[in-house]
Amino acid sequence: MTVPAPRSVPATAPPDGAVLEARSLVYSYGGTPALRGVSVRLSRSEILAVTGPSGSGKSTLMLCLAGLLVPDAGEVRFDGRTVSAEPDAARTRLRRTRFGVLFQFGQLVPELTAIENVAIPLLLGGVKRSAANTAATNWLERFGVADVARSRPPEMSGGQAQRVAAARAMVTEPEVLFADEPTGALDALSGEQVLTQMVRVAREAGTSVVLITHDAKVAAYGDRELVVRDGMLDGEVSSRWAPNVRPRRSPPCSAWP
Amino acid sequence: MTTGHVLMGLLAQGDRHGYDLKRAHDDQFPRARPLAFGQVYATLERLEKRGHAVPAQVERVDGPDRVVYHLTDEGREELHRWLDEIEPPSPFESNPLAIKATLALLVADTSTARSFLQRQRASHLDAMRRHTAVKTDPAASLTEILAADHAIAHLDADLRWLDTALERITALAKEIRP
Numbered sequence: 001m002t003v004p005a006p007r008s009v010p011a012t013a014p015p016d017g018a019v020l021e022a023r024s025l026v027y028s029y030g031g032t033p034a035l036r037g038v039s040v041r042l043s044r045s046e047i048l049a050v051t052g053p054s055g056s057g058k059s060t061l062m063l064c065l066a067g068l069l070v071p072d073a074g075e076v077r078f079d080g081r082t083v084s085a086e087p088d089a090a091r092t093r094l095r096r097t098r099f100g101v102l103f104q105f106g107q108l109v110p111e112l113t114a115i116e117n118v119a120i121p122l123l124l125g126g127v128k129r130s131a132a133n134t135a136a137t138n139w140l141e142r143f144g145v146a147d148v149a150r151s152r153p154p155e156m157s158g159g160q161a162q163r164v165a166a167a168r169a170m171v172t173e174p175e176v177l178f179a180d181e182p183t184g185a186l187d188a189l190s191g192e193q194v195l196t197q198m199v200r201v202a203r204e205a206g207t208s209v210v211l212i213t214h215d216a217k218v219a220a221y222g223d224r225e226l227v228v229r230d231g232m233l234d235g236e237v238s239s240r241w242a243p244n245v246r247p248r249r250s251p252p253c254s255a256w257p
Numbered sequence: 258m259t260t261g262h263v264l265m266g267l268l269a270q271g272d273r274h275g276y277d278l279k280r281a282h283d284d285q286f287p288r289a290r291p292l293a294f295g296q297v298y299a300t301l302e303r304l305e306k307r308g309h310a311v312p313a314q315v316e317r318v319d320g321p322d323r324v325v326y327h328l329t330d331e332g333r334e335e336l337h338r339w340l341d342e343i344e345p346p347s348p349f350e351s352n353p354l355a356i357k358a359t360l361a362l363l364v365a366d367t368s369t370a371r372s373f374l375q376r377q378r379a380s381h382l383d384a385m386r387r388h389t390a391v392k393t394d395p396a397a398s399l400t401e402i403l404a405a406d407h408a409i410a411h412l413d414a415d416l417r418w419l420d421t422a423l424e425r426i427t428a429l430a431k432e433i434r435p
Contacts, residue, residue, distance in 0.1 A: 053424060196393045216416040217409060220385040221393075227378070229427060234375060 019044045019208050020176055025064050025074035027057075034060040035071070036231035042176065047199060047209040049222030054214060057231040059180055062212050066099055066178045067091035078176075096124060100169035100177040100207070102198075104184040107165045108153040114140055115149050118168040125172065139167040142204075143197050159190030166198050170205065177202055180212040195221045260292070260300045265309060265328055265336040272313050274323040275301055285400050288408070301326055309335055354415060358422060367426050374426070378419045385412045 020042040027035040034057045042048055042065075052058040063069040065076055067083050068091075076084040079098075083091060095101065108117045118136035123129065140146045143163040153161050162182065169177055182198065183191030199221050202209050211222050219225050227234035267273065267281050275297045283291045301324075304310040309332030316323040328336070354377065361370040385408075391397060392405035 053420065192393075199393075216382060216385060216420075217389075217413050220382060220389040220409070222386075225379075225382055227375075229423065234423070 017044050018042060019046075019078070020065060020210075021077045022061075022065055023075050023077075025061065025071045025076070027060050027064060027069060027071050029060075033231050035064065037074070038228065038231070038233055039074075040065065040226065042208050042210060045203065045206050045208055046224065047202065047211060047222045049211045049213060049219035049225045050228060051213055051216065051219045051225055052228035052234070056228045058212050058214075058228040061228060062178055062180055062210060065210060066101060066176075067094055096121060097172060098175050100172065100174035102162075102166055102169040102177065102179040102182050104181045105158075105162070107168075108161055110153045113150050113152055114145065114156070114164045114167075117153070117164060118171050121168060121172050135171060136167070139171050140164065142170075142201050143167045144193075157190065158186050159193055162186060162190075162194045163197060166194065166201075170201060170207070173205055174207055177207050177209045178212075179209060181214070181218075182211070183218060184213075184215075191218070260296060261304055261309070262336065262339045264297070264300055264304065265332050266340075268310060268326060268328040269333060269336055272325050272327045274316060274325045276323060278326075286404070287401070288404055304332065308332070355418070358419075362426070367429060371423065371426055374419050374423050378416060378423075381412050381416050381419070385409055385416070388412070 018041045020040075022038065022040045025035045025038045025040075026033070036057075038057070038061055040048075040061070050058045050061060060069065064071050064084070067076065067086075071084055074084070075082050078094070083094065086094075108114075109120070112120075115133055115136045118139055119129070119132035122132035122135060127135070137146065137149060140149050143166055145160050145163045145167070148156050148160050148164065151160075153164070156164065162185075166179075166182070169179075177198075179198065183194050186194060195218060199209070201207075209222070211218065213219055263282065264278055267278055267285075273281065275294065278301075279292045279294060279297050282289070301310060304326075305312070308329060310326045310328055312324045313327035314325045316325055358370065358374060358377070361373045388405040388408045392402045392409075397405075
Protein backbone atom coordinates (compact mmCIF):
# COMPACT_ATOMS: atom_id res chain seq x y z
CA MET A 1 0.00 0.00 0.00
CA THR A 2 1.15 3.52 -0.69
CA VAL A 3 0.74 6.61 1.43
CA PRO A 4 -2.81 6.68 2.85
CA ALA A 5 -5.16 8.82 0.80
CA PRO A 6 -5.64 12.26 2.32
CA ARG A 7 -8.74 12.48 4.45
CA SER A 8 -11.40 14.16 2.42
CA VAL A 9 -12.61 16.30 5.32
CA PRO A 10 -10.10 18.97 6.33
CA ALA A 11 -8.82 19.08 9.90
CA THR A 12 -10.88 22.20 10.50
CA ALA A 13 -14.16 20.40 9.77
CA PRO A 14 -16.68 20.54 12.61
CA PRO A 15 -16.31 17.58 14.95
CA ASP A 16 -19.74 16.33 13.97
CA GLY A 17 -18.93 16.13 10.26
CA ALA A 18 -20.18 12.71 9.28
CA VAL A 19 -17.61 10.18 8.12
CA LEU A 20 -20.22 7.51 7.39
CA GLU A 21 -23.93 7.96 6.87
CA ALA A 22 -26.79 5.57 6.26
CA ARG A 23 -30.34 6.48 5.31
CA SER A 24 -33.48 4.39 5.66
CA LEU A 25 -31.74 1.02 5.52
CA VAL A 26 -34.02 -1.92 4.86
CA TYR A 27 -32.79 -5.49 4.80
CA SER A 28 -34.57 -8.86 4.90
CA TYR A 29 -33.24 -12.38 5.21
CA GLY A 30 -35.49 -14.27 2.80
CA GLY A 31 -38.63 -12.36 3.69
CA THR A 32 -37.83 -11.93 7.40
CA PRO A 33 -37.19 -8.21 7.96
CA ALA A 34 -34.01 -7.47 9.93
CA LEU A 35 -33.81 -3.72 9.29
CA ARG A 36 -36.93 -1.66 8.76
CA GLY A 37 -35.69 1.83 7.92
CA VAL A 38 -32.63 2.70 10.00
CA SER A 39 -30.72 5.96 9.57
CA VAL A 40 -27.30 6.52 11.17
CA ARG A 41 -24.71 9.29 11.10
CA LEU A 42 -21.23 8.46 12.34
CA SER A 43 -19.10 11.49 13.19
CA ARG A 44 -15.37 11.73 12.68
CA SER A 45 -13.48 10.26 15.67
CA GLU A 46 -16.76 9.29 17.28
CA ILE A 47 -17.19 6.04 19.17
CA LEU A 48 -20.76 4.94 18.51
CA ALA A 49 -22.20 2.04 20.47
CA VAL A 50 -25.00 0.14 18.74
CA THR A 51 -26.90 -2.02 21.20
CA GLY A 52 -30.02 -4.13 21.23
CA PRO A 53 -31.15 -7.63 22.12
CA SER A 54 -30.11 -10.56 19.95
CA GLY A 55 -32.07 -10.62 16.73
CA SER A 56 -32.73 -6.87 16.92
CA GLY A 57 -30.84 -6.19 13.70
CA LYS A 58 -27.73 -4.56 15.15
CA SER A 59 -25.28 -6.94 13.48
CA THR A 60 -27.14 -6.65 10.16
CA LEU A 61 -26.84 -2.88 10.49
CA MET A 62 -23.09 -3.22 10.97
CA LEU A 63 -22.75 -5.55 7.97
CA CYS A 64 -24.64 -3.03 5.81
CA LEU A 65 -22.53 -0.11 7.08
CA ALA A 66 -19.31 -2.04 6.44
CA GLY A 67 -20.40 -2.94 2.91
CA LEU A 68 -20.54 -6.68 3.62
CA LEU A 69 -24.28 -6.68 2.89
CA VAL A 70 -26.11 -4.59 0.29
CA PRO A 71 -29.36 -3.17 1.71
CA ASP A 72 -32.64 -3.94 -0.09
CA ALA A 73 -33.48 -0.24 0.16
CA GLY A 74 -31.75 2.85 1.50
CA GLU A 75 -28.17 4.01 1.06
CA VAL A 76 -24.79 3.94 2.78
CA ARG A 77 -22.47 6.86 2.05
CA PHE A 78 -18.80 7.19 2.85
CA ASP A 79 -16.41 9.87 1.65
CA GLY A 80 -18.82 11.19 -0.97
CA ARG A 81 -19.46 7.73 -2.41
CA THR A 82 -22.65 5.73 -2.29
CA VAL A 83 -21.04 2.54 -1.05
CA SER A 84 -24.25 0.50 -1.20
CA ALA A 85 -24.45 1.04 -4.97
CA GLU A 86 -20.86 -0.02 -5.71
CA PRO A 87 -19.85 -3.43 -7.04
CA ASP A 88 -18.42 -6.14 -4.76
CA ALA A 89 -14.81 -5.52 -5.75
CA ALA A 90 -14.96 -1.83 -4.88
CA ARG A 91 -16.56 -2.55 -1.52
CA THR A 92 -13.96 -5.21 -0.75
CA ARG A 93 -11.17 -2.75 -1.56
CA LEU A 94 -12.82 -0.15 0.67
CA ARG A 95 -12.97 -2.59 3.57
CA ARG A 96 -9.35 -3.57 3.11
CA THR A 97 -7.96 -0.05 2.95
CA ARG A 98 -10.25 2.28 4.88
CA PHE A 99 -12.33 0.11 7.22
CA GLY A 100 -11.17 -2.19 9.99
CA VAL A 101 -13.28 -5.09 11.22
CA LEU A 102 -13.04 -6.87 14.56
CA PHE A 103 -15.28 -9.81 15.48
CA GLN A 104 -15.86 -11.80 18.66
CA PHE A 105 -13.35 -14.55 17.89
CA GLY A 106 -11.77 -16.82 15.33
CA GLN A 107 -10.10 -14.20 13.22
CA LEU A 108 -6.41 -14.97 13.59
CA VAL A 109 -4.66 -17.51 11.40
CA PRO A 110 -3.53 -20.13 13.95
CA GLU A 111 -0.40 -21.14 12.01
CA LEU A 112 0.98 -17.59 11.85
CA THR A 113 2.70 -15.54 14.57
CA ALA A 114 1.13 -12.36 15.93
CA ILE A 115 3.38 -10.20 13.72
CA GLU A 116 2.52 -12.23 10.61
CA ASN A 117 -1.19 -12.04 11.43
CA VAL A 118 -1.13 -8.28 11.90
CA ALA A 119 0.95 -7.76 8.74
CA ILE A 120 -1.57 -9.58 6.49
CA PRO A 121 -3.72 -6.56 5.51
CA LEU A 122 -0.59 -4.58 4.61
CA LEU A 123 0.89 -7.44 2.54
CA LEU A 124 -2.45 -7.77 0.71
CA GLY A 125 -2.17 -4.06 -0.06
CA GLY A 126 1.28 -4.55 -1.60
CA VAL A 127 3.47 -3.28 1.25
CA LYS A 128 6.95 -4.89 1.39
CA ARG A 129 7.33 -7.56 4.06
CA SER A 130 9.96 -5.73 6.12
CA ALA A 131 7.90 -2.53 6.24
CA ALA A 132 4.75 -4.52 7.03
CA ASN A 133 6.52 -6.32 9.89
CA THR A 134 7.78 -3.04 11.32
CA ALA A 135 4.29 -1.55 11.23
CA ALA A 136 2.81 -4.73 12.71
CA THR A 137 5.31 -4.65 15.60
CA ASN A 138 4.45 -1.01 16.23
CA TRP A 139 0.72 -1.77 16.42
CA LEU A 140 1.28 -4.74 18.72
CA GLU A 141 3.17 -2.38 21.02
CA ARG A 142 0.33 0.14 20.97
CA PHE A 143 -2.05 -2.61 22.07
CA GLY A 144 0.34 -3.73 24.81
CA VAL A 145 0.98 -7.20 23.33
CA ALA A 146 4.52 -6.82 22.00
CA ASP A 147 5.54 -9.72 24.28
CA VAL A 148 3.53 -12.19 22.18
CA ALA A 149 4.76 -10.82 18.84
CA ARG A 150 6.40 -14.15 17.95
CA SER A 151 3.77 -16.40 19.51
CA ARG A 152 1.02 -18.15 17.60
CA PRO A 153 -2.67 -17.75 18.56
CA PRO A 154 -2.98 -21.13 20.36
CA GLU A 155 -0.21 -19.99 22.74
CA MET A 156 -2.00 -16.75 23.64
CA SER A 157 -4.71 -15.97 26.21
CA GLY A 158 -8.10 -14.92 24.85
CA GLY A 159 -7.42 -11.30 25.77
CA GLN A 160 -4.02 -11.31 24.08
CA ALA A 161 -5.44 -12.88 20.91
CA GLN A 162 -8.20 -10.28 20.79
CA ARG A 163 -5.72 -7.44 21.18
CA VAL A 164 -3.64 -8.92 18.35
CA ALA A 165 -6.83 -9.04 16.24
CA ALA A 166 -7.51 -5.40 17.17
CA ALA A 167 -3.96 -4.47 16.10
CA ARG A 168 -4.62 -6.18 12.77
CA ALA A 169 -7.89 -4.26 12.36
CA MET A 170 -6.03 -0.98 12.97
CA VAL A 171 -2.81 -1.66 11.02
CA THR A 172 -4.10 0.02 7.85
CA GLU A 173 -5.07 3.08 9.92
CA PRO A 174 -8.71 2.81 8.90
CA GLU A 175 -11.12 5.71 9.08
CA VAL A 176 -13.80 3.47 10.58
CA LEU A 177 -13.36 0.46 12.85
CA PHE A 178 -16.30 -1.94 13.08
CA ALA A 179 -16.22 -4.04 16.24
CA ASP A 180 -18.93 -6.68 16.71
CA GLU A 181 -19.03 -7.92 20.34
CA PRO A 182 -15.22 -7.59 20.51
CA THR A 183 -15.15 -8.76 24.13
CA GLY A 184 -18.02 -11.24 23.98
CA ALA A 185 -15.76 -14.23 24.56
CA LEU A 186 -13.56 -12.70 27.27
CA ASP A 187 -13.74 -12.51 31.05
CA ALA A 188 -14.51 -9.11 32.59
CA LEU A 189 -10.96 -7.94 33.20
CA SER A 190 -9.53 -9.08 29.84
CA GLY A 191 -12.51 -7.49 28.12
CA GLU A 192 -11.91 -4.26 29.96
CA GLN A 193 -8.26 -4.22 28.84
CA VAL A 194 -9.21 -4.83 25.21
CA LEU A 195 -11.84 -2.08 25.26
CA THR A 196 -9.70 0.45 27.10
CA GLN A 197 -6.86 -0.04 24.66
CA MET A 198 -9.10 -0.12 21.60
CA VAL A 199 -10.76 3.16 22.58
CA ARG A 200 -7.46 4.85 23.43
CA VAL A 201 -5.77 3.74 20.21
CA ALA A 202 -8.79 4.72 18.09
CA ARG A 203 -8.86 8.19 19.68
CA GLU A 204 -5.14 8.65 19.07
CA ALA A 205 -5.53 7.60 15.44
CA GLY A 206 -8.71 9.67 14.91
CA THR A 207 -10.56 6.52 13.87
CA SER A 208 -14.34 6.39 14.26
CA VAL A 209 -15.64 3.23 15.88
CA VAL A 210 -18.94 1.39 15.45
CA LEU A 211 -19.16 -0.81 18.54
CA ILE A 212 -21.86 -3.49 18.36
CA THR A 213 -22.82 -5.04 21.68
CA HIS A 214 -25.71 -6.33 23.75
CA ASP A 215 -23.85 -5.35 26.94
CA ALA A 216 -24.43 -1.89 28.46
CA LYS A 217 -21.06 -2.10 30.24
CA VAL A 218 -19.39 -2.27 26.80
CA ALA A 219 -21.65 0.43 25.34
CA ALA A 220 -20.51 2.75 28.15
CA TYR A 221 -17.12 2.98 26.40
CA GLY A 222 -18.82 4.82 23.54
CA ASP A 223 -19.62 8.51 23.20
CA ARG A 224 -23.17 7.78 22.10
CA GLU A 225 -25.55 4.87 21.98
CA LEU A 226 -28.07 3.79 19.38
CA VAL A 227 -30.52 1.13 20.48
CA VAL A 228 -31.86 -1.15 17.75
CA ARG A 229 -35.06 -2.95 18.59
CA ASP A 230 -37.08 -4.97 16.14
CA GLY A 231 -35.15 -3.58 13.16
CA MET A 232 -35.66 0.08 14.09
CA LEU A 233 -33.91 2.67 16.23
CA ASP A 234 -35.42 2.72 19.68
CA GLY A 235 -34.03 5.93 21.09
CA GLU A 236 -30.74 7.71 21.17
CA VAL A 237 -28.61 8.42 24.20
CA SER A 238 -27.26 11.92 24.50
CA SER A 239 -23.89 12.49 22.93
CA ARG A 240 -20.87 14.51 23.80
CA TRP A 241 -20.78 15.95 20.29
CA ALA A 242 -24.25 15.72 18.84
CA PRO A 243 -26.76 16.11 21.66
CA ASN A 244 -30.49 16.31 21.03
CA VAL A 245 -30.22 14.67 17.63
CA ARG A 246 -33.21 12.38 17.36
CA PRO A 247 -32.97 9.59 14.84
CA ARG A 248 -35.41 10.01 12.02
CA ARG A 249 -37.47 6.90 11.49
CA SER A 250 -37.97 6.94 7.74
CA PRO A 251 -36.86 10.15 6.08
CA PRO A 252 -37.64 10.44 2.37
CA CYS A 253 -34.80 9.38 0.09
CA SER A 254 -35.01 12.78 -1.61
CA ALA A 255 -33.48 14.21 1.57
CA TRP A 256 -30.09 13.32 0.09
CA PRO A 257 -28.01 16.30 -0.95
CA MET B 258 -22.17 -1.89 59.22
CA THR B 259 -21.49 0.81 61.77
CA THR B 260 -19.24 3.86 61.72
CA GLY B 261 -17.28 2.16 64.53
CA HIS B 262 -16.38 -0.74 62.26
CA VAL B 263 -15.36 1.59 59.46
CA LEU B 264 -13.12 3.61 61.81
CA MET B 265 -11.60 0.40 63.20
CA GLY B 266 -10.85 -0.65 59.63
CA LEU B 267 -9.01 2.61 59.08
CA LEU B 268 -7.18 2.34 62.45
CA ALA B 269 -6.06 -1.17 61.49
CA GLN B 270 -3.80 0.50 58.92
CA GLY B 271 -2.06 2.60 61.59
CA ASP B 272 -2.68 4.90 64.55
CA ARG B 273 -4.57 8.08 63.69
CA HIS B 274 -6.27 11.04 65.31
CA GLY B 275 -9.89 11.99 64.67
CA TYR B 276 -9.23 14.59 62.00
CA ASP B 277 -7.02 12.16 60.12
CA LEU B 278 -9.68 9.45 60.32
CA LYS B 279 -12.30 11.76 58.84
CA ARG B 280 -9.99 12.67 55.97
CA ALA B 281 -9.00 9.06 55.31
CA HIS B 282 -12.66 8.04 55.28
CA ASP B 283 -13.72 10.77 52.86
CA ASP B 284 -10.74 10.04 50.56
CA GLN B 285 -11.21 6.28 50.46
CA PHE B 286 -14.97 6.35 50.08
CA PRO B 287 -15.60 9.41 47.95
CA ARG B 288 -19.12 8.26 47.14
CA ALA B 289 -20.15 7.79 50.77
CA ARG B 290 -21.60 10.66 52.79
CA PRO B 291 -18.65 12.57 54.33
CA LEU B 292 -18.22 11.91 58.07
CA ALA B 293 -19.04 14.77 60.43
CA PHE B 294 -16.35 15.61 63.00
CA GLY B 295 -18.83 15.24 65.84
CA GLN B 296 -19.70 11.75 64.63
CA VAL B 297 -16.02 10.75 64.50
CA TYR B 298 -15.31 11.90 68.06
CA ALA B 299 -18.50 10.36 69.46
CA THR B 300 -17.63 7.06 67.75
CA LEU B 301 -14.05 7.11 69.06
CA GLU B 302 -15.39 7.62 72.57
CA ARG B 303 -17.70 4.65 72.14
CA LEU B 304 -14.83 2.50 70.82
CA GLU B 305 -12.73 3.51 73.83
CA LYS B 306 -15.55 2.62 76.26
CA ARG B 307 -15.80 -0.84 74.66
CA GLY B 308 -12.04 -1.32 74.80
CA HIS B 309 -11.74 -1.51 71.00
CA ALA B 310 -9.49 1.55 70.73
CA VAL B 311 -7.33 3.49 73.18
CA PRO B 312 -5.71 6.92 73.11
CA ALA B 313 -2.04 6.23 72.40
CA GLN B 314 -0.50 9.69 72.44
CA VAL B 315 -1.29 13.36 72.12
CA GLU B 316 0.00 15.17 69.06
CA ARG B 317 0.78 18.83 69.66
CA VAL B 318 0.87 21.00 66.56
CA ASP B 319 0.07 24.70 66.18
CA GLY B 320 -3.64 24.10 66.71
CA PRO B 321 -5.41 22.17 69.42
CA ASP B 322 -4.00 18.95 70.90
CA ARG B 323 -4.93 15.91 68.92
CA VAL B 324 -5.45 12.51 70.50
CA VAL B 325 -4.01 9.69 68.43
CA TYR B 326 -5.97 6.45 68.71
CA HIS B 327 -4.68 2.89 68.58
CA LEU B 328 -6.68 -0.23 67.72
CA THR B 329 -6.55 -2.75 70.59
CA ASP B 330 -6.34 -6.54 70.17
CA GLU B 331 -10.00 -6.72 71.16
CA GLY B 332 -10.79 -4.09 68.54
CA ARG B 333 -8.90 -6.03 65.89
CA GLU B 334 -10.76 -9.18 66.86
CA GLU B 335 -14.14 -7.40 66.59
CA LEU B 336 -13.10 -5.90 63.24
CA HIS B 337 -12.25 -9.36 61.85
CA ARG B 338 -15.44 -10.85 63.22
CA TRP B 339 -17.37 -8.13 61.38
CA LEU B 340 -15.33 -8.48 58.19
CA ASP B 341 -16.13 -12.19 58.22
CA GLU B 342 -19.89 -11.57 58.30
CA ILE B 343 -21.60 -11.38 54.93
CA GLU B 344 -23.76 -8.36 54.12
CA PRO B 345 -27.44 -8.94 53.39
CA PRO B 346 -28.39 -8.25 49.74
CA SER B 347 -29.62 -4.70 49.16
CA PRO B 348 -33.37 -4.42 49.47
CA PHE B 349 -34.62 -4.36 45.88
CA GLU B 350 -38.35 -4.50 46.65
CA SER B 351 -38.51 -0.79 47.38
CA ASN B 352 -36.56 0.38 44.32
CA PRO B 353 -38.28 3.62 43.20
CA LEU B 354 -37.33 2.92 39.59
CA ALA B 355 -39.26 -0.35 39.50
CA ILE B 356 -42.25 1.22 41.26
CA LYS B 357 -42.37 4.17 38.87
CA ALA B 358 -42.04 2.03 35.74
CA THR B 359 -44.84 -0.23 36.92
CA LEU B 360 -47.06 2.74 37.70
CA ALA B 361 -46.26 4.32 34.31
CA LEU B 362 -47.58 1.15 32.69
CA LEU B 363 -50.68 1.00 34.87
CA VAL B 364 -51.58 4.69 34.77
CA ALA B 365 -50.48 5.66 31.25
CA ASP B 366 -50.26 3.76 27.96
CA THR B 367 -47.47 1.57 26.61
CA SER B 368 -45.94 4.33 24.51
CA THR B 369 -45.64 6.60 27.59
CA ALA B 370 -44.09 3.72 29.53
CA ARG B 371 -41.71 2.99 26.63
CA SER B 372 -40.66 6.61 26.45
CA PHE B 373 -40.05 6.67 30.21
CA LEU B 374 -37.96 3.50 30.05
CA GLN B 375 -35.95 4.77 27.07
CA ARG B 376 -35.13 8.06 28.77
CA GLN B 377 -34.32 6.21 31.98
CA ARG B 378 -31.97 3.93 30.03
CA ALA B 379 -30.25 6.97 28.51
CA SER B 380 -29.74 8.51 31.93
CA HIS B 381 -28.40 5.25 33.40
CA LEU B 382 -26.01 4.80 30.49
CA ASP B 383 -24.77 8.37 30.92
CA ALA B 384 -23.96 7.59 34.54
CA MET B 385 -22.27 4.36 33.50
CA ARG B 386 -20.20 6.23 30.92
CA ARG B 387 -18.98 8.64 33.61
CA HIS B 388 -17.95 5.78 35.91
CA THR B 389 -16.25 4.03 32.97
CA ALA B 390 -14.29 7.21 32.22
CA VAL B 391 -13.17 7.35 35.87
CA LYS B 392 -11.96 3.78 35.99
CA THR B 393 -10.21 3.76 32.61
CA ASP B 394 -8.25 6.90 33.44
CA PRO B 395 -4.63 5.73 33.71
CA ALA B 396 -4.29 7.80 36.90
CA ALA B 397 -7.22 6.06 38.66
CA SER B 398 -6.43 4.55 42.05
CA LEU B 399 -7.54 1.05 43.06
CA THR B 400 -10.09 2.60 45.45
CA GLU B 401 -11.61 4.66 42.64
CA ILE B 402 -11.68 1.66 40.29
CA LEU B 403 -13.40 -0.56 42.87
CA ALA B 404 -16.00 2.13 43.60
CA ALA B 405 -16.62 2.63 39.86
CA ASP B 406 -16.92 -1.15 39.31
CA HIS B 407 -19.52 -1.35 42.06
CA ALA B 408 -21.55 1.53 40.64
CA ILE B 409 -21.31 0.09 37.10
CA ALA B 410 -22.47 -3.35 38.21
CA HIS B 411 -25.53 -1.84 39.93
CA LEU B 412 -26.36 0.38 36.97
CA ASP B 413 -25.97 -2.67 34.73
CA ALA B 414 -28.49 -4.63 36.80
CA ASP B 415 -31.00 -1.78 36.40
CA LEU B 416 -30.24 -1.50 32.69
CA ARG B 417 -30.83 -5.19 32.10
CA TRP B 418 -34.11 -4.93 33.94
CA LEU B 419 -35.05 -1.87 31.84
CA ASP B 420 -34.20 -3.78 28.66
CA THR B 421 -36.31 -6.75 29.65
CA ALA B 422 -39.16 -4.40 30.53
CA LEU B 423 -38.85 -2.71 27.11
CA GLU B 424 -38.83 -6.10 25.38
CA ARG B 425 -41.95 -7.14 27.24
CA ILE B 426 -43.74 -3.91 26.39
CA THR B 427 -42.69 -4.16 22.72
CA ALA B 428 -44.03 -7.70 22.57
CA LEU B 429 -47.26 -6.61 24.25
CA ALA B 430 -47.73 -3.66 21.89
CA LYS B 431 -47.20 -5.98 18.89
CA GLU B 432 -49.89 -8.32 20.18
CA ILE B 433 -52.37 -5.48 20.52
CA ARG B 434 -51.50 -3.67 17.29
CA PRO B 435 -49.43 -5.88 14.98
